Amino acid sequence: MIQFTQFRDLLAYCQQEPCSVGEAALRYEESLGDRSREEILAGARGLLEQMRSTIESGLFCEDKSLSGLSGGFSKKVMDFQNSPQAFMSPLEHRMIAYALATLEENSRMRKIVACPTAGGSGVVPGVLVALWQEKDLPMERLEKALLAAGLVGEIVSHRMYLSGAAAGCQAEVGVATGMAAAAIVEAVGGTPEQTLNATAIALKNTIGLVCDPVAGLVEVPCVKRNGIAGIHASAAATMALADIVSFVPLDEVVDAMVQVGQMMSPKLKESAEGGLAKTDTAVAFTEQLRQKQQNPPCRD
Numbered sequence: 001m002i003q004f005t006q007f008r009d010l011l012a013y014c015q016q017e018p019c020s021v022g023e024a025a026l027r028y029e030e031s032l033g034d035r036s037r038e039e040i041l042a043g044a045r046g047l048l049e050q051m052r053s054t055i056e057s058g059l060f061c062e063d064k065s066l067s068g069l070s071g072g073f074s075k076k077v078m079d080f081q082n083s084p085q086a087f088m089s090p091l092e093h094r095m096i097a098y099a100l101a102t103l104e105e106n107s108r109m110r111k112i113v114a115c116p117t118a119g120g121s122g123v124v125p126g127v128l129v130a131l132w133q134e135k136d137l138p139m140e141r142l143e144k145a146l147l148a149a150g151l152v153g154e155i156v157s158h159r160m161y162l163s164g165a166a167a168g169c170q171a172e173v174g175v176a177t178g179m180a181a182a183a184i185v186e187a188v189g190g191t192p193e194q195t196l197n198a199t200a201i202a203l204k205n206t207i208g209l210v211c212d213p214v215a216g217l218v219e220v221p222c223v224k225r226n227g228i229a230g231i232h233a234s235a236a237a238t239m240a241l242a243d244i245v246s247f248v249p250l251d252e253v254v255d256a257m258v259q260v261g262q263m264m265s266p267k268l269k270e271s272a273e274g275g276l277a278k279t280d281t282a283v284a285f286t287e288q289l290r291q292k293q294q295n296p297p298c299r300d
């Protein structure tokens with residue numbers, strides 16, 4: 001069985017074969033022995049279809065979540081792209097809106113693809129489905145891009161739990177951003193070095209990101225944070241494709257994330273005891289929500 005516990009092993013494999021990170025991910029999955037190459041690619045295609053379906057159902061839906069904290073944001077971004085004030089490209093608008101749509105569907109308790117978690121589930125679908133629709137990329141390239149993203153997440157998961165409760169949001173939206181950066185580079189045909197540099201550059205900029213959700217719900221800041229992260233991943237991918245190299249190698253970036261996660265206060269790890277969760281607005285909202293739950297409206 002092929003094993004990649006460190007990114008340096010993955011890079012050495014890709015250089016030796018030679019092959020892309022997505023191809024290495026495909027061979028790794030094949031080496032697990034329970035699926036053929038065709039079945040693995042079909043599985044990736046199925047996940048991409050589900051991502052697209054989640055985005056389609058959420059994109060123009062204005063229903064609020066049960067808490068009322070989110071809903072309707074993705075439609076606003078799609079509408080805004082027709083404004084004379086719009087300054088980003090159609091691709092970038094889609095990346096933002098698609099990530100928002102996915103998280104809004106998550107807040108409505110509908111079906112999403114967790115990648116790597118529900119809290120970070122908008123970033124990889126946002127960039128991949130936007131690229132799928134805006135660029136004429138072969139489907140196998142997109143499937144391998146998703147596999148590359150998955151392998152990046154898996155290698156990080158050998159070192160840290162991918163959970164806000166364990167290491168803050170750097171382990172959720174942060175890792176999703178690194179995965180999305182790798183997916184973009186793979187999708188447009190970058191080299192393995194560029195793919196892993198994109199991930200390193202993206203992750204370096206999310207180190208220390210805390211998990212401080214208002215009322216303990218995966219909505220504020222999570223929904224809009226996903227909307228931002230695809231653009232963050234795109235910037236990292238663009239730098240890497242332009243052959244900008246991360247000064248700190250990717251494995252050491254992950255070491256730093258692990259260390260920062262261990263140093264982070266438990267108040268900033270999904271406990272809603274610090275940060276945004278303890279602002280006056282959040283505390284007042286949390287109290288209102290508690291009272292509503294204790295005194296639900298009568299229904300005859």
Ligand code: SF4
Nearest residue numbers: 119164169172211222
């Ligand atoms: S802030 Fe916390 S709950 Fe929200 S996405 Fe990040 S890790 Fe998940």
